[in-house]
Structure formats: C-alpha cells, structure tokens
Amino acid sequence: MKLFGYWRSSATxxxxxxxxxxxxxxxxxxxxxxxxxxxxxxxxxxxxAGLVPALETDDGAxxxxxxxxxxxxxxxxxxxxxxxxxxxxxGHARAIAATLACEAQPFMNLRMQxxxxxxxxxxxxxxxxxxxxxxxxxxxxxEKMAAAYGxxxxxxxxxxxxxxxxxxxxxxxxxxxxxxTDMPRLTDIYERCMKLPAFEKxxxxxxxxxxxxx
Amino acid sequence: MKLFGYWRSSATxxxxxxxxxxxxxxxxxxxxxxxxxxxxxxxxxxxxAGLVPALETDDGAxxxxxxxxxxxxxxxxxxxxxxxxxxxxxGHARAIAATLACEAQPFMNLRMQxxxxxxxxxxxxxxxxxxxxxxxxxxxxxEKMAAAYGxxxxxxxxxxxxxxxxxxxxxxxxxxxxxxTDMPRLTDIYERCMKLPAFEKxxxxxxxxxxxxx
Numbered sequence: 001m002k003l004f005g006y007w008r009s010s011a012t013x014x015x016x017x018x019x020x021x022x023x024x025x026x027x028x029x030x031x032x033x034x035x036x037x038x039x040x041x042x043x044x045x046x047x048x049a050g051l052v053p054a055l056e057t058d059d060g061a062x063x064x065x066x067x068x069x070x071x072x073x074x075x076x077x078x079x080x081x082x083x084x085x086x087x088x089x090x091g092h093a094r095a096i097a098a099t100l101a102c103e104a105q106p107f108m109n110l111r112m113q114x115x116x117x118x119x120x121x122x123x124x125x126x127x128x129x130x131x132x133x134x135x136x137x138x139x140x141x142x143e144k145m146a147a148a149y150g151x152x153x154x155x156x157x158x159x160x161x162x163x164x165x166x167x168x169x170x171x172x173x174x175x176x177x178x179x180x181t182d183m184p185r186l187t188d189i190y191e192r193c194m195k196l197p198a199f200e201k202x203x204x205x206x207x208x209x210x211x212x213x214x
Numbered sequence: 215m216k217l218f219g220y221w222r223s224s225a226t227x228x229x230x231x232x233x234x235x236x237x238x239x240x241x242x243x244x245x246x247x248x249x250x251x252x253x254x255x256x257x258x259x260x261x262x263a264g265l266v267p268a269l270e271t272d273d274g275a276x277x278x279x280x281x282x283x284x285x286x287x288x289x290x291x292x293x294x295x296x297x298x299x300x301x302x303x304x305g306h307a308r309a310i311a312a313t314l315a316c317e318a319q320p321f322m323n324l325r326m327q328x329x330x331x332x333x334x335x336x337x338x339x340x341x342x343x344x345x346x347x348x349x350x351x352x353x354x355x356x357e358k359m360a361a362a363y364g365x366x367x368x369x370x371x372x373x374x375x376x377x378x379x380x381x382x383x384x385x386x387x388x389x390x391x392x393x394x395t396d397m398p399r400l401t402d403i404y405e406r407c408m409k410l411p412a413f414e415k416x417x418x419x420x421x422x423x424x425x426x427x428x
Binding site for chain 2: 051094
C-alpha cells in the first residue's frame with residue numbers, strides 16, 4: 001500500500017495511527033501542502049479533490065477521506081480491530097470520530113485558517129474566538145461523549161477509530177492554542193495513547209517529511 | 215427505534231433516507247432547532263452535543279452523528295445494504311459521504327450561517343463567496359469523484375450512504391443558492407434518487423414537523 005499524505009495533516013495522522021494499530025506496512029509518499037503539491041496534475045489524478053490523505057492499494061484502487069480510509073482498512077484487515085464489537089459501542093466510537101472529523105478539524109485546517117486570515121481578515125482576537133467556538137465546541141462535545149462512555153480510551157479499554165481522530169485533534173489544538181483545560185477526559189486519553197508504540201510511530205515529528213525546527 | 219430530528223436538518227434527512235432504504239419503522243420525535251429545543255435538558259440527556267439527529271434503539275442505546283447512525287443501521291440491519299460489496303467501492307461510497315458530511319454541510323448549517331452573519335457580520339456578497347468556496351468546493355470535489363466512479367447513483371447502480379448524503383446536500387444547496395450548474399453528474403443522480411419511494415418518504419416537506427409555507 002501507498003499512503004499519500006503530509007506530516008502535519010491531521011487527516012493523514014489519523015490514518016497513520018490506524019495503519020500502525022493494525023501493524024500494516026506501507027510506503028509513505030509525502031505531498032507538501034505548503035508547496036501546493038496537492039494541486040499538481042499527478043496528484044489530482046490520485047485524488048481529484050486535491051486533499052490528503054489518499055491510500056493506494058496493492059491492486060491500484062485509491063481510497064480518499066480519512067474516515068473512509070480507516071473503514072476500508074477495517075474492512076480489508078479486520079484484526080486487530082479499531083472498532084468495538086458491541087453495535088452501540090461501534091456507533092459511539094464512530095460518533096466521536098465524526099464529531100472530530102466533521103466538526104472540529106475542517107474549521108481549523110491550513111486552507112480554512114488561510115481563508116479566515118486573508119479573505120475575511122480576521123484579527124487575532126476573532127481567530128481565537130473562532131477556534132474556541134467551532135473546533136473547541138466540537139471537542140467539548142467529544143469530551144462529554146467520552147466521559148459518558150467511559151474506559152481507558154474514548155470507548156472502552158482498546159484504542160478505536162475515535163482515538164485515531166482524537167490524538168491528531170489534540171495535537172492541532174495545542175499547536176493553535178485552543179484551551180483544553182476543560183477537557184480532562186480527552187487530555188487523559190491523549191496522554192495514555194501517546195505512550196503506545198503505534199501512536200509514537202504515527203507522530204508527525206517521526207515522519208520523513210517532518211520539517212526540522214518546527 | 216426513535217429518531218430525534220428536525221425536518222430541515224440535512225443530517226436528520228440523511229438518516230431518514232437510510233431508514234427508508236432499509237424499510238425500517240421508527241417513531242419520529244421532532245426537535246425544533248428554531249426554538250432551541252436541542253439545548254433543553256431533556257434532549258441534552260440524549261445527546262450532550264445538543265445536535266440532531268439522535269437515534270434511540272429499542273433497548274435504549276443512543277447513537278448520534280448521522281454518519282455513525284447510518285453505519286449503525288448497516289451493522290444492525292445489513293439487508294438491504296447501503297454500502298457496495300466491493301471493498302474499494304465501499305471506500306468510494308464512504309469517501310463521497312465524508313466529503314459532503316465533513317466538508318460541505320458543516321459550513322452552511324443553521325448555526326454556522328448565524329455565526330457568519332451575526333458575529334462576523336458577513337454581507338450578502340461575502341456569504342455567497344463563502345458558500346461557493348466551502349460547501350460549493352466540497353460539492354465540486356464530490357462531482358469529480360462520482361463522475362470517476364460511474365453508475366446510476368454515486369457509486370454503481372444502487373443507492374448507498376453517498377446518496378443518503380448527496381440528496382440533503384443538493385436540497386440545502388438549492389435552498390441557499392449555491393450554483394450547481396457545474397455539477398451535472400450530481401444533479402442527474404439527485405433527480406434519479408428523488409423518483410424513488412424511499413427518498414420521497416424522507417423529504418423534509420413530508421415530515422410531521424414541516425412548517426407550512428416555507
């Protein structure tokens with residue numbers, strides 16, 4: 001398999017965690033978002049949306065969108081699973097994943113932050129308020145959900161697709177200064193995850209395209 | 215089962231389509247977003263995020279987030295399926311669903327439009343530009359994906375989770391004036407879907423809480 005991605009992309013980071021949790025090998029193909037490589041014709045042939053990540057399977061099929069890629073990995077390589085067995089618990093894990101992937105990260109990724117600053121000319125105060133309202137609000141919702149479900153991780157005592165989404169979201173929140181002091185449960189889960197080898201392997205700083213000194 | 219939702223909520227509409235495609239009966243519990251009923255304590259007990267939809271199963275479990283609810287229905291009631299059989303095609307269906315659910319709808323729902331108009335004071339021109347850039351951009355990406363995959367529907371010749379997301383997105387795009395003339399494939403699929411009884415049943419106007427004259 002080939003994974004096309006960018007070291008600091010939250011969506012790529014999610015997929016790296018899922019691949020590592022499943023112990024799957026892959027070739028990593030960096031797509032430098034700062035240089036606009038995601039809009040080059042060769043990459044647009046892989047993913048016409050011009051976004052990372054994209055997963056190319058050994059028989060040449062391409063799957064995009066991090067949630068879809070993680071579900072594909074679960075379908076194709078069911079063990080170890082990144083979903084609980086119980087049907088309602090599977091729903092809970094996917095609900096936290098969707099809360100973070102649909103309602104937190106899209107409001108703070110590189111292209112959105114550029115639009116807010118350059119096109120809408122938001123000043124620092126308005127940017128902070130935006131980040132607190134949108135990604136912050138979604139994270140506080142995830143905090144309540146994870147607190148209600150209980151366990152060492154977001155759902156139960158094994159990392160799931162929810163944790164694959166949580167860790168990159170916490171990483172991005174720290175980077176952009178979202179206040180997480182009212183998220184003790186997410187903070188606790190994040191710290192527990194970061195001690196696991198799969199999460200260590202997937203860290204942005206440990207990727208070949210990581211910029212030094214950032 | 216009980217479905218808590220709002221007639222004009224895109225996310226609720228997706229789940230209604232999935233329920234109808236699977237031929238599942240349910241009790242519909244309207245949550246009036248305009249009156250703020252999603253923030254009332256009784257509802258927050260069901261869904262602490264204060265969003266619709268929420269699905270309550272017969273044994274009292276609650277699943278939230280439309281993508282998670284549709285996957286739950288697929289797990290619990292596999293036939294008829296709203297996912298293709300082929301693993302890559304399942305990935306493609308989920309990728310279009312995620313593109314619309316994560317990158318189109320969150321940028322144009324009621325709470326976001328209120329924030330853009332009231333808090334950021336965007337004028338009509340800036341609102342139009344926003345809608346074209348964000349939900350419009352995600353829809354154009356979905357157009358390319360659906361064109362690449364082919365078939366009568368988003369993926370192949372049977373409605374899938376992708377079509378469950380597409381139809382509400384097209385409905386919202388028409389309502390808020392997003393230009394869809396450069397989306398012939400999505401328009402064609404939308405019109406084909408609207409002829410099916412399951413999609414007819416799920417239409418916002420056909421729900422008991424639909425406001426008359428809107």
